[in-house]
Amino acid sequence: AQSVTQLGSHVSVSEGALVLLRCNYSSSVPPYLFWYVQYPNQGLQLLLKYTTGATLVKGINGFEAEFKKSETSFHLTKPSAHMSDAAEYFCAVSDRSWGKLQFGAGTQVVVTP
Amino acid sequence: DTGVSQDPRHKITKRGQNVTFRCDPISEHNRLYWYRQTLGQGPEFLTYFQNEAQLEKSRLLSDRFSAERPKGSFSTLEIQRTEQGDSAMYLCASSSHVTSAYNEQFFGPGTRLTVL
Numbered sequence: 001a002q003s004v005t006q007l008g009s010h011v012s013v014s015e016g017a018l019v020l021l022r023c024n025y026s027s028s029v030p031p032y033l034f035w036y037v038q039y040p041n042q043g044l045q046l047l048l049k050y051t052t053g054a055t056l057v058k059g060i061n062g063f064e065a066e067f068k069k070s071e072t073s074f075h076l077t078k079p080s081a082h083m084s085d086a087a088e089y090f091c092a093v094s095d096r097s098w099g100k101l102q103f104g105a106g107t108q109v110v111v112t113p
Numbered sequence: 114d115t116g117v118s119q120d121p122r123h124k125i126t127k128r129g130q131n132v133t134f135r136c137d138p139i140s141e142h143n144r145l146y147w148y149r150q151t152l153g154q155g156p157e158f159l160t161y162f163q164n165e166a167q168l169e170k171s172r173l174l175s176d177r178f179s180a181e182r183p184k185g186s187f188s189t190l191e192i193q194r195t196e197q198g199d200s201a202m203y204l205c206a207s208s209s210h211v212t213s214a215y216n217e218q219f220f221g222p223g224t225r226l227t228v229l
Contacts, residue, residue: 009153032215043117043204043220044156051215090155094216098144098208099169101218103155 002027002093006104014112019063019078021107023091026072033074034092034101035065044090050074061085086111115139117221119205125227126195133191134224138207145188146218147180149173150202162188195228202226 007022025031032051036044048059055067061084065076074091088108092101118137126132138145143164148156159178161169164185174180177195182188192199202225206218 004155034217036220041223041225043119043222044206046217046219049215049217092155097214097216098163098210099161099216100146100158100171101156101216103157105153106155 002031002095002102004091004093004102004104006089006091006107008107009105010108010110012110012112013081015083016080019076019081019085019109021076021089021091021109023065023074023076023104024072025074025091025093027093027095029095032094032097033065033067034094035059035063035074035076036090036092036103037061038088038090038106040087047076047089081109081111083111083113085109117205117207117219119203119221119224121224122222123225123227125229127229128195128197130195131191131193132195132226133189134203134205134226136188136190136205136207136221138186138188138205139209139219141211142207142209142219143185144208144210144218145182146206146208147188147190148204148206150204150223151200156204159190192226195226197228200226200228 035047050067091104145162147159150156162182202223204223205221
């Protein structure tokens with residue numbers, strides 16, 4: 001069985017500061033890992049994904065994430081927060097190339113001026 | 114490519130009524146998924162289609178819920194005898210085994226259901 005834990009349901013960052021969102025997963029097989037962003041009353045937009053190969057993956061809007069197998073983690077970072085980054089972020093895992101994604105509970109990001 | 118579309122975007126109904134939602138996936142995406150998202154939670158998987166075949170269903174999909182994808186293109190999700198606990202955002206996603214071997218799913222804007 002696969003599962004995802006996102007540490008911190010709410011994160012507040014100052015504009016220009018580092019954004020760090022934590023995600024830990026469990027999977028019985030090498031996982032595919034995803035970060036999605038959701039703006040109010042909208043669907044989910046894919047930020048980035050880890051499949052195989054390079055463990056540091058870059059996504060849209062300046063976000064990146066690092067896959068650490070030994071720590072079963074896939075934390076999301078952005079060096080400098082922008083007001084437009086205020087949204088909810090979801091980490092998701094899949095243990096195969098089809099079928100359901102297992103999502104974490106999400107982290108709400110607030111960006112303060 | 115216009116993305117995944119869902120209709121309606123919002124639905125308000127009274128308890129006990131039936132509702133039906135529609136999802137149009139990205140054209141030529143052969144895989145289609147339904148998820149449910151309640152306030153403050155991540156999306157929860159409901160069901161999955163490959164072409165017209167429904168290959169996986171969650172235990173969340175009670176006998177009041179039914180999903181179809183008759184021609185392997187659009188899909189419908191019907192909830193019969195709605196209950197207040199059905200109030201949620203219903204999200205549809207699609208993917209293609211041709212363009213992505215890694216289960217990359219593209220989501221629609223969702224249908225928000227409110228059961229009074």
